[in-house]
Amino acid sequence: MLQAQNLELAAYYYQRIEDKELTFNEREVLLDSLLLVENIKVDTLKLAKIYRSFIRETGFSELKKSIQLTEKIENLAVSLNNFNFDDFKKNHRNRIVFLYRDQQLYKALKAGNNYLKRYPKIDEYTGKIYRSLGNIYSDLGDFQKSISNYDKSIYLLKKYENNQELVRSYVCKLETLIGLYDSSYTKQILEIKKELEILKSYISIENNIVNYLNLGAFYDFQKDFESAKENYIKALNVSISEEDSINIFRSNINLAIVSKKINQLEKAKYYLNEARSNILYDKDAIDMISNNLADIYQKENNHKKAIIHYQKAITQALQSKELDYKTLPSFQDIELSPNKLDILGYLIDKANGWIAYYDAEEKPAYLQNALETFTLADQLIDIIYVESREDLSKLFWRKKSATFYPKAVEVCYRLQQPEKAFFFMEKNKAMLLLENMTNATAKRLSKLPEDILEREQNLIKEIKTLEAEIQASATDNQTLDSLKNSVFKYKKEYNSFVDSLETNYPKYYNYKKNINIITLQEVQKNLQENELVLQYIVGKEKGFVALISPKTIELEALPNTGILTKTVETYKASVSKPFINKKDKKTYQTVAKKLYQQLIPFKESNALFQKRVTIIADGMLQYIPFEALLTPDNEYLIKTVGIHYNYSLSSAAQSKQNKVPISKMFIAIAPTKFKNDNYGKLATSSAELEKLTNIFKANHFQYEDATKQRFTEAYGNYKIIHLSTHGGIDNTVPWMAFYDEKMTLDELYFTKNQSELVVLSACKTSDGELKKGEGVMSLARGFFNAGAKSVVSSLWDINEKASNDIIQEFYKNLANGDTKACALQKAKLTYIKNNGNTSEASPYYWSALTITGDVTPIYETSSSYISYILGGLLLTGIILFIRSRRKKQA
Known part of the structure; x- marks a missing residue:
């Protein structure tokens, strides 16, 4: 009887809960009270359906409530230990979307990945899940993962012929690609534009609006502001007709940004006010209005008002209480925010605002405020960078940081704080290379098993090989989609592999994440008395150079970047070709002197005289040989200064930790002729090679x-590897040729071995695409990434005979115990002396070869040891003599 009564009571409750005359809150209270009644067995599946009906009513209007309801349904699924009911699957998909809309990005990411694990069977919904993951990764700033997930989504939606959802995935990918603001994505953007035109009958009104907004942003990036406005206005008009407040807001914001760029400031304010009236849907978006208003006030020279609004944007994005405009939020608050990307932009804008405020009123406190803001922005970008797993995403954030580090150095220069400037200059250099080097050290110290390392190498190789195929492919879209799907599969496997390493080998993980930036004190401590460092940073408008000695650091400004660029370009053009007539020589002499003065602007004109100098170049300066600059005495710089290069001082310090004993001394690999007829024969004779190898008896x-x-087997088993071959660059990808096939930069990146020295007697091995904040992506850099301690490489197409002469002499000097830098300097000076009155005297023949990295001797001969002892005895004698003189004077 009790059971029948309970059933009747439950039925009554169910009937009341479905009564539409009751408010939502009243029905929810009824349901909660039913669950509290004793001895009533609730139908779990029916309960799930009721909760889902509640979700349909609340939806996006009450996200927090909807998320709570999805949690309740998830708990029901867990209690049943059966997730296969349709309501449970739908609930899981809803949960991902709600968490994403509520900007609970990490929870949404976890929910998305759990869905794929829980429901591994591919169906028509799987493509939508991958799109959701793409959206999440995009908002987190891991753009390459975002693009990979969009590609997977597109592949699956094509397979299931779901054109409406396919359009949505294309639109999302387009938005991410445009947001990256990189011309290298133009081809992909135009391809998606073409695909959307084919699928236009499937484009919903909402996606049509978003498409207009994306195209507006694309034209904005290309500085075609009229086309940008045209597309934004189309988006606005459709949004108004649909009463779509979200996209009315977005359209107005974008119209304000374009108007601001073309100095139509009143129009920009009008559009911002229009955006404000449509902001009720999302209180978080008000930060965008504040930041754009700040930009306008900045243009109007109302600097205080600009700073106040930048501060408003920051606190609004943090959803925190307003702070005094001079006060920065705590790093802990920013670190926990889901809006890190927006906050970073606002911090950089605010720091630049302080600089403009200082320029107007010249109050040093404003510069100090700018420095503190840049420092906080730097801390934030470290977090975003670490959270990005893929190298291309990291390169994007390096490029982003490279926009404000020169500004931060400028502030330090004005405040006369060269020590702090050094920190920002070092942060601007090759962080990705440093991370990879640190990772290599972590693997060695934590003693990862060989099979683990081999598996990692194989996975990276598969990914890089497929990506190279995609880049070189001219096949149909279906084949490309298939290739992208394969890349996605291997990347997913690789990410799972890395996750397992971090879990199973905590020592490795803890060391790997500890990426150390070397301090100025550490640099100076390791410098000898006759050693200096020249470190450069070149920004969009200004550049700076630091001269570091064992005890001092001087910071000087370089000429305006536009002026410097012209000088560098003229110098590079002049020095990278033989002198044909007196005019060529005169042009070179004029520009080489001028550039010396621009790049070494220190009061002491002989600051570098008879010193060993490490050059940490930046930007375009990485394409030129400093050795061929002309001093005020009209001498090649190489005659009085020993020069070598490094990507950064931090990566140089890290490289010294990666020591692996190598028993074999030398191997030379020189194809001379090639299986591929496209490569011309090299004139290098067997006799020349025998001369090289006889030096080391190899x-x-x-x-x-x-x-x-032969090369891959040799690499890491010989201290010195000599490669004499053809080299070049195809579609920004550097390569070098062996007898049977080419090796690209990407392939070098998954070759993990160590050699003391790699000599690349090939063309353009120091050349490649310049990535802001990282440097030139050349073959030389690839060898460092693969573990080489130092590399001799070429800046342009070298003359084979001249380079052979120099390299022969270089090896002889090495065998005599010289440092690598000294050995190359002596070899070049010998060449200059021997060819001083010939047609081959111009710097083109001898200055292309440069040495980068560690320059310690390969080994010390008995003669060099004796010289060292004699030098020590001489120094001791001098000290004793001085002491005896002091005693006599006393």
């Missing part, structure tokens, strides 16, 4: 024996 491999496999 073998060389030539002709058919000079294969790619």
